[in-house]
Amino acid sequence: MNEDFYELLGVSRDASADDIKRAYRKAARKLHPDVNPSEDAADQMKKVSQAYETLSNPEKRRMYDMGGGTGGFGGFGGGGASFDFSDIFDMFTGGQGRAQGPIPRQRRGNDILRRVAVSLDDIVFGSEAEVDFRTAVACTRCSGSCCEPGTSPSRCSTCSGTGHVQRVTQSLLGQMVQMAPCSVCHGHGDVIENPCTECSGHGRVQQKRTITVTIPSGLENGTRIQLRGEGEVGEAAGPSGDLFVEIAIEDHDTFHRDGTNLIARITVSMVAAALGTTITLPTFDGDKEVQIRPGTQPGEIITLDGFGITQFRSDKRGDIHLDVDVEIPTKLSREQQDLLRQFADARDEPDVAEAPRNAANEPRTAGRKSRFSKLRDRLRDL
Ligand SMILES: [Zn+2]
Ligand SMILES: [Zn+2]
Structure with a gap:
């Protein structure tokens, strides 16, 4: 019971406060239950802690030096005056746990x-x-401060502004003290007593x-x-x-995208493909006259250089490619059929003359209006 506090910590009687602190930390590291789980170590730790508690407090140390009653170790018996291992944890972690x-x-x-x-x-x-x-x-009323104008958050009294409270649990190694966020201030360390009425304190x-x-x-x-x-x-x-x-x-009605190029399918009549023509193509640069040369074949591609998509972060533009479709009439009047037979005769196309005559029908109007809708259907198949 009468072990000398200075001896316990291994310091001289004139040791400075720093010396005492250092000596205590050194002892605590050696005696920590994680390092040394024996009963003896736990007992020794209690003694060292008591010694430290006394010698680290100038008033208590003065009393002790005078031989006055600091009570030795008597207080440990049944009073539950446990020391706080979190102080030691702090030493091991450099205080990060709490800091x-x-x-x-x-x-x-x-x-x-x-x-x-x-x-x-x-x-x-x-x-x-x-x-x-x-x-x-941002809330304009409180400018994001979350408080009613003219007020400010107050320090949380539960956690003294640290945002954390100690939670003590009993484990095989003895008492464990863990830090948990303060439930009063939700770990913020301060409490908004007058939340902004505009944003309900969210800022x-x-x-x-x-x-x-x-x-x-x-x-x-x-x-x-x-x-x-x-x-x-x-x-x-x-x-x-x-x-x-x-x-x-x-999606666009006329053009289908291929990188920076634009593809469109155009349909010209059989006669236009044979004789050549000019069509007007609406482009992103306005209407363009496109020449269909005489004898244009189905599937021919006509390219309009530089009328495509402007490259990303560049002035260069892709092209427009026109895929030419030639429309063969499906319904012909008798008169039209006769004209085509004369045409075939003139070209010495003997098979045509013997072909059976179609029922007389009005020619299908393949006007400009329907051109793009047809084109759209075909673009889907591209
Ligand atoms: Zn506000
Ligand atoms: Zn708090």
Whole structure:
């Protein structure tokens, strides 16, 4: 019972406070139940701790030096005056376990993903698109402080502002002290007693936003454009997330995309293909006159250089490729049939003359109106 505190810690009577602290840590490392699980070690630890408690406190140390009653080890018996192993844990971890500190109220806002439909026209030249979305924006009433104007958070009295409380559990190794987030302040270390009435203490509110997004030319379908910091603002004025705008390119009536080239199928009549003609093609650069040379064959490709899609981050443009289809009439009047027979006769095409005559029908009108709808059907098969 009368072991000398200085001897227990292995320091001289005139040891400094630092010496005593160092000696205690050294002993605690040796005697910690994780290192030394024996009964003796636990007993010794209690003694060393008691010695330290006394010698580390200038007043108690003075009393002890004077031979006054610090009670020796008497207090340990049944009183449950347990020492706090977390102090030792702190020593082992360099204090990180406890020095974690309060959890900041600020949190980064979420990213937002919005799909935007753009036309092929937008992709050919590049464009701008308006994007509407609901998002969290900073509360203007409290400027993200979460408190009613003129008030501020107060230090949490439960955890003394540390954001953590000790949780003591009994284990085989003795008492274990763990740190748990303070349930009163949710680990923030402070409490908002007067939350902002506008944002209910979140520092942000939901609002509809509209922003204009630049759509570069040449984008592929499904491309996501990242706009940094245009996502949700974080809680309590935390950093904003990003806005991702995903491009959905709408189908076009005439053109089908192939990289930076545009493909369209055009249909010309049998006679136009044979004699040659000029057609008017609506392009993204306006109407273009396209020459169909005499004797054009089905499946021929006519290229319009540089009227395709502008490359991404470049001025170069792809081409338009026209896939020519020649329409053979399916229904002919008697008069038309006779004309074609005369034509065949003139070309010495003997098989035609013997072919049975078709029922007299009005010719099918393959006007310009239906051309693109036919084209669309065929583009699907490309
Ligand atoms: Zn507010
Ligand atoms: Zn607290």
